[in-house]
Amino acid sequence: MGGGTNPAAREPMNKENINPDDARLGALLREASRTAGPELPPRFQEGVWRRIEEAAAPVKAPGGIAWLDALAALVLRPRLALATAAVLMVAGAMLGVRDGNQMAHQDAQARYLAAVAPNSLH
């Protein structure tokens, strides 16, 4: 809260890239906020630094882990998650019913065979 500015926002992201213009811009912004007063929007200085950082930030490689983040974000969508869960449960139930029928049929066949041909089983 103190002063209303974020120290991290004032500093450039990469300290190695500090150039004299950063200090001059900082001084200019301080001066502007002092002289312009209420005409400037709140957190003006912080906003300026953030936009500079965003513009200077390197573009993420498309082949990197960006797709992983995108996929994770997609997975976390409640509607998609619910729909996927429903589809999986229905698919599992259908497969289970099919296999259960098949197994019951085999059991019935084994029961008949055990009744009429017990000697052929061993």
Next chain:
Amino acid sequence: MNRSLVILLGALALCAALLGGSYAVSRRVCQSCMSKSVSDLDWLRQEFHLSDAEMVHIQKLHEGYLPKCADMCAKIAAKKSELETALTSTTNVNPEARQKLAELAALRAQCQAQMLQHFTEVSQTMPPEQGRRYLAEMQRLTLGLHEQTESSMSGSAGHEHHH
């Protein structure tokens, strides 16, 4: 570890658990429901699409055949017991054991003939196409097992007969 990767792996695990769980539960429920009708002849009705009248006829044949089958099984079991006694009393296959083996084989042949006769009678109560299919299926299931054993014995490597 990357948070996104953890989320994706968790989602995959959840998907697998959902699919596997619903599959296992529905299979168990379906199997137990289907097995509740515990008649020996249920398979015939389902597999060969038989009518109630055909099933009544088959039921009669089945009930007539079961005591004969049980009688034959008892005779075979008694003969096997006699054979075991004959074999344990000596280290050689003596004439008595050979005799018992021949009698056991004759009983088994008689049992198979009786069984095939029953299958033929049952097949004749079905519609012709289903009857042929039933007979072929029963021959495959009952005689096929012996054929499989014999062919695996004669065809297996390292078990060649030298004459």
